Amino acid sequence: MWIGSETAAQRHFHSSFKRRAVLYSSLGFILFASIFLIKQNPFPNSQSQIKPLESPQKLPQSPVPNSQSEIKPLESPPKLPQNQLTFSSKFNPSLYHTNGTEVIYQIPDSPKAVLFIAHGCTIHAYDFWDKSPNCSHCTGLPEERIFVLQALEKNIAVLTISSLGECWTFTKEMENVEWIIKNWVETNNLGNLPKFAIGASSGGYFVSALATKIEFNSICIMIAEGVFEQMDIPKNYPPTLFVHMAKDKIRASLIRSNMAELMEKGIDVKEIRCEEFPVDADFLAKRVPGLEIGLTVKLIEVLREKRFLDDKGYLKKDGRDIKWKEALVEKKLIDEKFELFRHINEELNVAYSYHEYTSLKNDEIFEWFESHMKGN
Numbered sequence: 094m095w096i097g098s099e100t101a102a103q104r105h106f107h108s109s110f111k112r113r114a115v116l117y118s119s120l121g122f123i124l125f126a127s128i129f130l131i132k133q134n135p136f137p138n139s140q141s142q143i144k145p146l147e148s149p150q151k152l153p154q155s156p157v158p159n160s161q162s163e164i165k166p167l168e169s170p171p172k173l174p175q176n177q178l179t180f181s182s183k184f185n186p187s188l189y190h191t192n193g194t195e196v197i198y199q200i201p202d203s204p205k206a207v208l209f210i211a212h213g214c215t216i217h218a219y220d221f222w223d224k225s226p227n228c229s230h231c232t233g234l235p236e237e238r239i240f241v242l243q244a245l246e247k248n249i250a251v252l253t254i255s256s257l258g259e260c261w262t263f264t265k266e267m268e269n270v271e272w273i274i275k276n277w278v279e280t281n282n283l284g285n286l287p288k289f290a291i292g293a294s295s296g297g298y299f300v301s302a303l304a305t306k307i308e309f310n311s312i313c314i315m316i317a318e319g320v321f322e323q324m325d326i327p328k329n330y331p332p333t334l335f336v337h338m339a340k341d342k343i344r345a346s347l348i349r350s351n352m353a354e355l356m357e358k359g360i361d362v363k364e365i366r367c368e369e370f371p372v373d374a375d376f377l378a379k380r381v382p383g384l385e386i387g388l389t390v391k392l393i394e395v396l397r398e399k400r401f402l403d404d405k406g407y408l409k410k411d412g413r414d415i416k417w418k419e420a421l422v423e424k425k426l427i428d429e430k431f432e433l434f435r436h437i438n439e440e441l442n443v444a445y446s447y448h449e450y451t452s453l454k455n456d457e458i459f460e461w462f463e464s465h466m467k468g469n
Contacts, residue, residue, distance in 0.1 A: 178239060178379055178380065180242040180243065180245075180246055181246055182201070182242055182245035182246045184199070184222055184223045184225055184233075184238075184241075184242070185199060185225070185227065186198060186199045186222050186225070186227055186228055186231070187199065187227065188218075188227065188228055191273060192269050192272070192273065193257060193269075194254060194255050194256070194257055194269070194273075195217070195218050195219065195254070195255045196218065196252070196253070196254050196255075196273060196277070197218045197219060197221070197222055197228065197231075197253050198250070198251060198252045198253065198277065199222075199241075199245060199250070199251055200250040200281060200283070201245055201248045201249070201250065202248075203248055204248055204249065204250040204283065204286060205247075205248045205249065205286065205287075205466075206247075206248075206249045206250070206286050206287045206288070206289060206310075206462065206466065207249070207250045207252065207278060207283050207286050207287070207288045207289065208244055208249050208250065208251050208252065208288075208289045208290070208291065208462070209252045209253075209254070209274055209288070209289070209290045209291075209300075210237075210240070210241075210251065210252070210253045210290075210291055210292070210296070211254070211256075211261065211270075211290065211291070211292035211293070211295075211296030211297070211299045211300050211303075212237075212253070212255070212256070212292075212293065212295075212296050212450075213260075213293045213294030213295050213296050213297075213316075213450060214259050214260040214294060214295045215259055216234070216237070216293075216450075217255045217256075218253035218254055218255040219231040219232060219255070220232050220233070220234045220237050221233075221234070221237040221238060221240070221241050221251075221253045222238065222241065222253075223238055223382070232435070233382065234435060234436060234439055234450075235380045235381050235382075235436050235439055235440060235452075236380075236439055236440075236443060236449070236450045236451055236452045237450060237452075239380070239452040239455070240291075240450075240452045240455060241253075243452070243455050243459065244459070247459060247463075249289075249462075250281070250283060250286070252274065252277060254270055254273055254274075256295070256296075256299075257269075260295040261295045261296060261298065261299035263298075263299070263302055263320075267299075267302065267303060267306065270299075270303065271303065271306045271307060274307060275307070287310040287462075287465070287466045287467075288307065288308070288309050288310055289309055289310055289311055289312065289313075289462045289465075290303065290304065290307075290309050290312045290313070291312065291313040291314075291315060291458070292312075292313075292314060292315065292317070293315040293316055293317070293450040294315070294316050294317055294448065294450075295317075296315075296317075297314040297315050297316060297317025297318075297319065298317050298319060298320050300312055300313075300314060301314055301317070301319030301320050301321065301333075302319075302320050302324060304330060304331050304333075305324060305326075305327060305330070308329070308331075309331040310331060310332075310462075310465045310466065310467075311331050311332040311333070311334065311361075311461060311462055311464075311465035312331050312332075312333055312334070313333075313334040313335075313336060313458055313461065313462075314333060314334070314335050314336070315335075315336040315337070315450065315451070316336070316337055316338060316341070316344070316448050316449065316450070317344070318335075318344055318347035318348045318350075318351050319333075319351055321351045321354060321355070322351075326354070326355065326358055326360070328358060328359070330355070330358070330360050331360075331465075332360065332361035332362070332363075332461075332465050333352075333355060333360065333361075333362050333363075334362070334363045334364075334365065334458065334461045335348045335351075335352065335362070335363070335364045335365070336364075336365045336367065336451070336454055336458065337364070337365075337366060337367065338366075338367045338446040338447055338448060338449070338451075339366055339367060339368045339369055339446050340369065340445070340446050340447040341447050341448055345366070348364065349364070352364060361465075363461060365454050365457055365458070367443075367446050367451055367453065367454060368446060369407060369408075369444065369445060369446035370407075370444055370446070371402075371405055371406030371407050371444070372393070372396070372402070372406060372407075372408060372440070372441060372444040373393060373406060374386060374389035374390040374392070374393045375389075376440070376444070377389040377392065377393075377437060377440055380440055381433060381436045381437060381440060383433065384433055384436070384437070388426065388427070391421070391424075391426050392417065392421065392426075392437070395417065395420045395421060395424065395426075396408075396415075396417060398420075399415075399417070399420055401415045401417060407444075408441060408444055408445045410445070411441075411442055411445045411447050411448075412437075412438045412439070412440075412441030412442040412444075412445060413438065413442065415441075417437075417441070418431070418434055418438075
């Protein structure tokens with residue numbers, strides 16, 4: 094038993110010895126290989142060969158403000174301007190009917206002048222005033238209402254009269270309006286104030302003739318050349334301002350001819366020319382009360398889609414000649430009873446600049462009136 098046990102112990106010893114010999118041999122080989130590799134690739138011997146780790150490249154950032162004055166609070170997203178045309182004056186018109194027509198007017202607290210406005214064809218006195226308790230049928234077309242509001246802001250009493258028909262006539266209607274104006278001025282104790290008149294299109298022709306019946310300090314004839322070739326121009330004819338649109342070249346030629354005739358008689362004249370401009374959603378929303386910016390954005394998209402606009406945003410045709418309303422109805426953006434059709438159409442006509450009442454030259458028009466407060 095003992096001899097057998099000794100033999101087993103010896104076998105265990107020899108086996109353990111062999112494993113240790115293999116382990117030591119492996120460690121020796123690894124040590125030898127490491128020394129060899131170090132000799133082949135020595136460590137750098139100078140700091141210049143050691144490159145520091147680079148920090149990750151940063152995206153450009155705004156500089157950090159170094160004082161409280163530079164710190165700006167977060168701003169809310171910018172909003173597209175809408176209906177920013179504000180006036181201190183408010184509509185509060187009076188109206189009455191006489192001699193078969195409607196008269197609508199407003200007199201500020203301390204009026205300094207009187208202004209008669211003659212509308213164009215298919216327009217009426219009520220188109221110059223916003224709907225109100227005093228005038229439930231008033232429509233407030235954008236260009237007309239802006240003109241009246243600015244006149245009231247300048248303390249000018251405004252008188253509008255509807256023509257008997259679609260356009261003005263020059264016989265009995267001339268006598269009718271002459272009587273209405275003189276009676277209104279006398280009734281409201283305005284006789285000592287300067288008197289002005291402006292007429293557009295048919296109203297422009299009418300005012301040019303009415304100025305031989307009523308002594309105006311000055312007049313403005315808009316998108317019309319007047320009827321000077323049909324009348325004898327008196328020497329005391331009032332100073333005359335012509336406002337016309339760039340695309341109506343025939344009318345521009347007639348206006349210059351009439352200006353030359355008036356100047357020959359020593360009458361002060363001036364010309365204002367309205368240029369076309371690109372139409373956009375912001376312009377429409379600002380000038381038409383009640384028109385949402387969302388709809389005007391859609392309208393401009395439709396105008397582009399239907400190729401009613403050129404590449405620069407200019408209308409290719411007059412607003413009267415494009416079927417933008419039908420396009421909006423087709424897309425179910427508006428219905429057939431859309432109440433602001435005339436309002437939008439007017440602004441498209443103004444942008445196209447051929448034949449439309451415009452308030453875009455108000456500053457120059459009122460400057461003309463104010464420069465003739467003391468008479469001819």
